Amino acid sequence: MLSLRPHACPICGYRGRFRSLEVQTGSRRWAECPRCGSYERHRLQKLVMDTLSAEFDFKAMRLLHVAPEPALGLLFKTWFRAYETADIETEKVDHKVDLRSLPFADRTYDVVYASHVLEHIDDDEAALLEIRRVLAPGGFAVLPVPIVVEETIEYPEPNPLEHYHVRAPGPDYYERYQPVFDRVRLFRSGDFDARYQVYVHEDRTKWPEESAPLRLPMDGEKHEDVVAVGIVDRTRES
Numbered sequence: 001m002l003s004l005r006p007h008a009c010p011i012c013g014y015r016g017r018f019r020s021l022e023v024q025t026g027s028r029r030w031a032e033c034p035r036c037g038s039y040e041r042h043r044l045q046k047l048v049m050d051t052l053s054a055e056f057d058f059k060a061m062r063l064l065h066v067a068p069e070p071a072l073g074l075l076f077k078t079w080f081r082a083y084e085t086a087d088i089e090t091e092k093v094d095h096k097v098d099l100r101s102l103p104f105a106d107r108t109y110d111v112v113y114a115s116h117v118l119e120h121i122d123d124d125e126a127a128l129l130e131i132r133r134v135l136a137p138g139g140f141a142v143l144p145v146p147i148v149v150e151e152t153i154e155y156p157e158p159n160p161l162e163h164y165h166v167r168a169p170g171p172d173y174y175e176r177y178q179p180v181f182d183r184v185r186l187f188r189s190g191d192f193d194a195r196y197q198v199y200v201h202e203d204r205t206k207w208p209e210e211s212a213p214l215r216l217p218m219d220g221e222k223h224e225d226v227v228a229v230g231i232v233d234r235t236r237e238s
Helices: 041-051 070-079 125-135 170-176
Strands: 002-008 015-023 026-032 063-066 082-087 110-114 135-142 154-158 165-170 183-188 226-231
Touching: 041 070, 041 135, 041 183, 041 226, 063 070, 070 082, 110 125, 125 135, 125 170, 125 226, 170 183, 170 226
Parallel strands: 063 082, 063 110, 110 135
Antiparallel strands: 002 015, 015 026, 135 226, 154 165, 183 226
């Protein structure tokens, strides 16, 4: 259904009402832009990239987009000097790779963008170290995961009903980035204008439920999303 609340999409420029989605816990309100299909996380990430574009020279940077989202990919192709895609399963990418063992030389890319990927990888430490290895000095990695519990829960095996997630990340998950990158910046839903609707509105008090049996309930029906950016300082490496 469409919400009665007018919003604005920072990706496609749509202004009007966003659609709500039906999920296992009921309704996720005002989640989807009806023009480009972006969700809350996509809009938040676009706003984060807009912020970073004022600090980094995108036109001089090489970007690797892992598990590429079409709407964001179209933008990135015009923003960066070089744009390449990667995935472990999809054939329609430039590189079919496993993030835990990348075939690229050290410092190949200036930006690695992998949204909602690490919650699918059991050895996420190996993936983080590989991402760090292929980043050039002065580069950064955008590595958001879905924040769905108060504290991260590791699953005993991948859950097929959660697209084979191996964990339910909480805000503490981003502490794993600290030893890998020189700096980690966190961008939150509350950092941006409310008209873009970058919060997740759903009743999570109903967890656990059949599709997510290991998630614990969360209070409230308005949940903040968080995007983590790991930065490699130019001054740390020659």
